[in-house]
Amino acid sequence: MAVSVRSWLANEAGKHFVLMLWLAANTWLFLDTYLLYSTGQQYHYLYQMLGLGLCISRASASVLNLNCSLVLLPMCRSLLTFIRGSHTMSTRRMRRLLDKSKSFHVACGIAICIFSAVHVSAHLINVVNFSAGFSEDFPALNLARYKGEDPKLIIFTTIPGVSGVLLVLILLLMFISSSHCIRVCNYEIFWYTHNLFIVFYIILMVHMAGGALKFQTNIEAHPPGCLRASQSLRQQQQAEDLDQKQRCKEDAHFQPHYPQTWLWVSGPLCLYCVERFYRYIRSSHPVTIVTVIRHPCDVVELRMLKKNFRARPGQYILLNCPGVSPFENHPFTLTACPTENKQTFGIHLRIVGDWTEHFAHLLLPQPRAALEILPVVHQRRYPTLYVDGPFGSPSEEVFNYDVSLCIAGGIGVTPFACVLNALIERWQSFRLQRLYFVWVCRELQSFYWFAELLCALHEKLWQDNRPDYLNVKLYVTQKDSLQSMSELRYRPLAARLQVGRPKWKLLFDEIGKSNKDKRVGVFCCGPKGISRTLHRLCNSAKSSGATFEFNKESFS
Amino acid sequence: MGRIEWAMWANEQALAAGLILLAGGIVGVAGQFRGWEFASYAIAAGVFVCLLEYPRSKRAKGTSVERTGQYCFTVCVKAFGPVTRNYYVRAFLHAALCVPGGFMLATVLGCVCLGIASLIYLAAAVRGEHWEPILPRKDTRKPVAESIKSPPQNPPPRPPPEIRRKQAKDVEGAAYDNPMSVTDDE
Numbered sequence: 089m090a091v092s093v094r095s096w097l098a099n100e101a102g103k104h105f106v107l108m109l110w111l112a113a114n115t116w117l118f119l120d121t122y123l124l125y126s127t128g129q130q131y132h133y134l135y136q137m138l139g140l141g142l143c144i145s146r147a148s149a150s151v152l153n154l155n156c157s158l159v160l161l162p163m164c165r166s167l168l169t170f171i172r173g174s175h176t177m178s179t180r181r182m183r184r185l186l187d188k189s190k191s192f193h194v195a196c197g198i199a200i201c202i203f204s205a206v207h208v209s210a211h212l213i214n215v216v217n218f219s220a221g222f223s224e225d226f227p228a229l230n231l232a233r234y235k236g237e238d239p240k241l242i243i244f245t246t247i248p249g250v251s252g253v254l255l256v257l258i259l260l261l262m263f264i265s266s267s268h269c270i271r272v273c274n275y276e277i278f279w280y281t282h283n284l285f286i287v288f289y290i291i292l293m294v295h296m297a298g299g300a301l302k303f304q305t306n307i308e309a310h311p312p313g314c315l316r317a318s319q320s321l322r323q324q325q326q327a328e329d330l331d332q333k334q335r336c337k338e339d340a341h342f343q344p345h346y347p348q349t350w351l352w353v354s355g356p357l358c359l360y361c362v363e364r365f366y367r368y369i370r371s372s373h374p375v376t377i378v379t380v381i382r383h384p385c386d387v388v389e390l391r392m393l394k395k396n397f398r399a400r401p402g403q404y405i406l407l408n409c410p411g412v413s414p415f416e417n418h419p420f421t422l423t424a425c426p427t428e429n430k431q432t433f434g435i436h437l438r439i440v441g442d443w444t445e446h447f448a449h450l451l452l453p454q455p456r457a458a459l460e461i462l463p464v465v466h467q468r469r470y471p472t473l474y475v476d477g478p479f480g481s482p483s484e485e486v487f488n489y490d491v492s493l494c495i496a497g498g499i500g501v502t503p504f505a506c507v508l509n510a511l512i513e514r515w516q517s518f519r520l521q522r523l524y525f526v527w528v529c530r531e532l533q534s535f536y537w538f539a540e541l542l543c544a545l546h547e548k549l550w551q552d553n554r555p556d557y558l559n560v561k562l563y564v565t566q567k568d569s570l571q572s573m574s575e576l577r578y579r580p581l582a583a584r585l586q587v588g589r590p591k592w593k594l595l596f597d598e599i600g601k602s603n604k605d606k607r608v609g610v611f612c613c614g615p616k617g618i619s620r621t622l623h624r625l626c627n628s629a630k631s632s633g634a635t636f637e638f639n640k641e642s643f644s
Numbered sequence: 645m646g647r648i649e650w651a652m653w654a655n656e657q658a659l660a661a662g663l664i665l666l667a668g669g670i671v672g673v674a675g676q677f678r679g680w681e682f683a684s685y686a687i688a689a690g691v692f693v694c695l696l697e698y699p700r701s702k703r704a705k706g707t708s709v710e711r712t713g714q715y716c717f718t719v720c721v722k723a724f725g726p727v728t729r730n731y732y733v734r735a736f737l738h739a740a741l742c743v744p745g746g747f748m749l750a751t752v753l754g755c756v757c758l759g760i761a762s763l764i765y766l767a768a769a770v771r772g773e774h775w776e777p778i779l780p781r782k783d784t785r786k787p788v789a790e791s792i793k794s795p796p797q798n799p800p801p802r803p804p805p806e807i808r809r810k811q812a813k814d815v816e817g818a819a820y821d822n823p824m825s826v827t828d829d830e
């Protein structure tokens with residue numbers, strides 16, 4: 089499939105631009121610091137002793153400073169949610185960039201790892217040079233105590249050395265446990281090791297203490313390379329031939345660097361700590377569980393009530409149930425937001441994995457033993473539940489396009505269910521003029537989660553004389569048995585149900601032809617295979633039709 | 645903490661430690677630093693650890709994703725039977741392998757990482773985990789129903805020859821009552 093320039097620009101240009109900007113900042117910082125140390129007069133004697141290792145280590149250190157400060161910013165989720173919500177502060181292009189915040193965090197993290205490796209290697213060479221090139225002329229410059237001191241001793245007896253070793257260990261632990269496999273299978277290991285970042289930052293801020301690298305303070309009085317009174321006679325005779333060489337007025341004075349890392353890092357670190365504290369305070373009141381409903385195919389709907397809880401369609405919350413596990417937070421997209429008429433908000437959770445299994449076990453009444461004759465009436469005691477959030481997600485943008493295409497796979501329909509709920513209340517108040525809703529499920533029973541909602545919306549739009557507003561296409565992929573929805577009230581859905589996988593190319597062609605020269609927002613919440621196919625289709629759409637802007641909802 | 649599989653984390657950590665040990669060993673030998681014999685040992689130990697840790701174990705619950713091209717390594721590691729299956733053996737093996745790496749600066753990082761991996765393997769072994777090979781699934785085809793293989797031997801039932809002749813001449817008179825009802829009212 090050929091890539092169409094207009095579509096590619098619409099989808100990829102923004103994030104590639106930010107990437108280029110970030111790479112340029114890193115490159116500029118690296119080169120600038122490198123040149124400072126290799127050509128700066130105040131580092132002349134230090135450069136003579138250490139050589140290239142000095143320049144590379146300091147240059148990589150400044151890149152590390154930048155990345156250590158940037159890596160925290162994409163993780164301030166409440167701040168990003170606020171930016172996303174304030175339409176005055178941001179345009180749709182900027183909000184689409186916010187979708188990529190996790191990728192930016194990963195990019196900064198990888199840069200930290202690579203430049204740490206460079207920094208450590210360069211400093212190891214420095215330590216060897218400190219030991220071998222012990223300077224008798226400028227004793228203040230030395231880090232080693234005597235010539236030929238064992239480099240291992242230098243490392244383990246100075247603050248920069250010891251803190252450096254600890255930093256590398258923590259960084260390695262964090263990096264190795266954040267591989268995709270561990271995040272998918274054992275998220276807790278990733279979460280607990282990643283929270284070691286606070287130890288990392290504390291040690292990072294004391295890493296420069298001790299002043300291992302010094303610069304010369306009196307350049308005018310003692311220009312580097314000038315003649316010293318203590319030089320031997322032969323050297324003085326050689327030097328007298330050259331008239332330009334001046335005589336030193338005084339000995340070179342050296343001063344250690346003022347630690348700079350805290351200037352870079354303390355801002356974002358404070359911001360992140362404030363945000364975590366704010367989230368903790370906000371989620372400290374338990375929510376009241378109003379109803380629990382069991383749906384087919386292992387799905388449980390939970391309706392809750394919380395004071396001062398406001399959410400927009402498409403946002404997600406983090407649930408914490410101390411009765412199941414005190415430290416685990418699990419994200420769930422809201423399927424119903426609180427409105428003026430209805431204060432409750434709801435989620436649909438699918439029972440897969442041990443946390444959801446245990447949680448559902450606590451929520452739902454257990455099947456009674458057959459021996460009980462008299463029904464025992466007892467108060468339903470729900471477990472305490474804390475809710476953190478809501479946090480923004482790409483699906484909030486559905487209302488900001490003229491035409492939107494929402495594609496859901498299985499339980500991925502939850503953000504769009506919230507959108508449909510909002511449309512049923514007040515579809516006229518949004519910019520959205522047309523919504524294509526594609527839902528692919530493995531089993532027919534799954535459609536019953538939101539069959540009522542879809543039929544109600546269809547009915548309402550029909551009554552309001554806008555039948556073309558909502559286009560529903562349902563696909564059931566399991567072909568084992570002939571199936572259809574036989575209930576009378578679900579006839580609109582039964583008529584729009586197809587067996588087999590959807591043909592995405594045909595769908596895109598159809599939508600492109602019907603909405604020529606418009607920007608269609610494509611929202612995908614489903615398995616990776618579908619989202620990859622859709623991304624490729626969005627980039628290669630024909631330029632004579634609509635432009636498709638791809639927005640993907642990512643899990644974790 | 646739920647059902648965490650420590651072995652998976654230990655496996656990733658050990659593989660990374662093997663690579664770091666290998667890299668440190670190469671640097672040590674190439675630079676001919678003091679104590680380069682330890683570096684050459686580290687190269688050998690690093691390669692061995694990488695080969696041992698490359699095949700991922702099958703998860704106790706859930707889908708296991710294998711590393712690219714790990715099948716041949718799986719077969720080799722499986723051939724050693726209980727020695728590689730047991731995580732206590734792996735824990736002590738890694739603990740023993742990592743010690744000589746601590747004597748040289750270039751390999752000290754690999755040594756510490758391998759030590760951490762050995763501790764995690766010990767935790768996994770205490771919780772009763774063991775290594776299971778991921779073998780390719782043999783797809784069993786559903787047995788084809790008998791009726792498909794043998795076509796019907798007899799032709800469908802037809803009315804006797806006199807009536808067939810009548811049908812050819814007189815189409816209206818050829819109509820007959822079906823012995824079985826074809827509507828679904830009943």
